Amino acid sequence: MMPETSNVRKRPFRWHILVFLGPAAFVYTVIMILPLAETLRLSFFQVDSVTRVVTFVGLENYNQLFFNVYWVGPFTKALWNNFLFFVIHMLVQNPIGVLIAALLSMFHLPGKKLYRTAIFMPTLLSFVIVGFVWKLMLSPLWGVSKGMLSSVGLGSWFMPFLGREESALITLALISVWQFVGIPMMLIYAALLSIPEEVIEAAECDGVTGLAQFFKIKLILILPTIGIISILTFVGNFNAFDLVYTTQGPLAGPNFSTDLLGTLLYRTFYGQQTQPGDPNMGATIATMMFFIILVGVAIYLFFIQRRLTRYEM
Amino acid sequence: MAVSRARRNRVAELGAHVILLTFTVIALFPVILIVINSFKSKRAIFRDPVALPNAETFDLVGYTTVFTQGNFPLYFWNSLSVTVASLFFVLLFGAMAAFALSEYKFPFNRLTGLYLALGIMIPIRLGTIGILKLMVATGLVNTPWALILVYTAQGLPLSIFILSEFMAVVSKDLKAAGRIDGLSEYAIFFQLVLPLVRPALATVGVFTMIPIWNDLWFPLILAPSEATKTLTLGAQVFVGQFTNNWNAILAAMTLAIIPVIFLYVLFSRQLIRGLTAGAVK
Incomplete structure (x- = not known):
């Protein structure tokens, strides 16, 4: 794309370009790209636990991960949990984000900034704080959530949500939604504000107002933003670890029901209880996560983003 | 509006x-x-x-329990120094690279830009095993430098991406005038361009800072020693040890929340402006 005419003329080597680019390229390559490549490489090797002899095993680690009963169960479970975690975010977090942004942009409300600031606040808290705040709130010991459910007549609904296999993962996903709903809200709010007046005026002239206007016009115009939010959610969710680790510990209890790929990677690498850590299997899982994220991003870039019409606004 | x-x-x-x-x-x-x-x-x-x-x-x-039992002032200092140092390198190196990419035409300019942008989509965490090996080999484990280097690498892709968009719109005439006056390329960057993109630097700074301050994964793996614990890791360990001391847990969590709220109030305008300016679109 870039005309390289300037290069035709002979000129002295421009050292300053190298000086400007050098530090960033160096740190990025050494600390990020090479370790990623090293992780990929490690997944093709095995280390004998006694003799410490390193052998090249090709795809054997992947074979283990997919077909050895010892690995395939935890791996598919973590993958499935991760998928559910993502689906809950897509179904709860992003629609709520759209709803809040729509309400903020549709009306001329006093206190709008206050709402926006408050709803975004949890996004800034660390997972450690978020995890423990909710762990305490949901704890049957403290009884805050039980008391609140009782006050609206739903006291019998209370259960130790984080302590039961069937509800722990959903509860964690909803906590994560609580934390991050501010991001889709902000991005969609910004997109809604950038819709030009003329478009809205034209719609109103044609008698399209209110909800119909929102669904038929605004929502279509902000689809590219929703696409970006979806891919950000995907990458974030398939990389999640901290929330499960802080609330449920590295064993992702109860009975691994909240295990995500991130916690499985951590346990595999560091070992758990009686089982020693295995960096090579850890690297294999990390490489699988890498491919899952890559495939997700590629699907988005080549199939979804291309179909989304971008309207010049 | x-x-x-x-x-x-x-x-x-x-x-x-x-x-x-x-x-x-x-x-x-x-x-x-x-x-x-x-x-x-x-x-x-x-x-x-x-x-x-x-x-x-x-x-x-x-x-009183938190201050007598925990090392919170030290954890706070560790978090602060790691965050500030990482931020400095992300902004300096990021702005320099962004300037090179947006200002000069050279072979593989686009390819270099794409290479550096790769890290926006690929989480650096997946390279943890390689990073740990590297840090062990260089003796940087359990030093703040391990974290600073990782966070710098993690923050660079997005900062280069956003900053080059902003640098591309800095007036060409201004830079041309600077060159006629005999300013070196370095002087043009540091004295003319950098002050003009200050708002963008602030936005990138806020975006870079939040995940660094809140990170648990890398402090846990690269710098878990008592002397290098960050506030996030320190709070996690403290809360784990004092499971039944509710007063201490609540106090520790309040102490961990307050700096974040303080920073948010300080920078919320920058943050929201950055988000709504479409920098992330």
């Missing part, structure tokens, strides 16, 4: 207020609950969790 064209429907507006207020309460309630209970005696915490502390229930025992 555009005046809403929708019919001024009072009922709909009231409905919007109710919904937004509900979400605001949901967002703030847990945080407020922790903060108010951290100032109460243990009995009061359990008897009436939602009550504000009063003369009878006011108790600072949690804070």
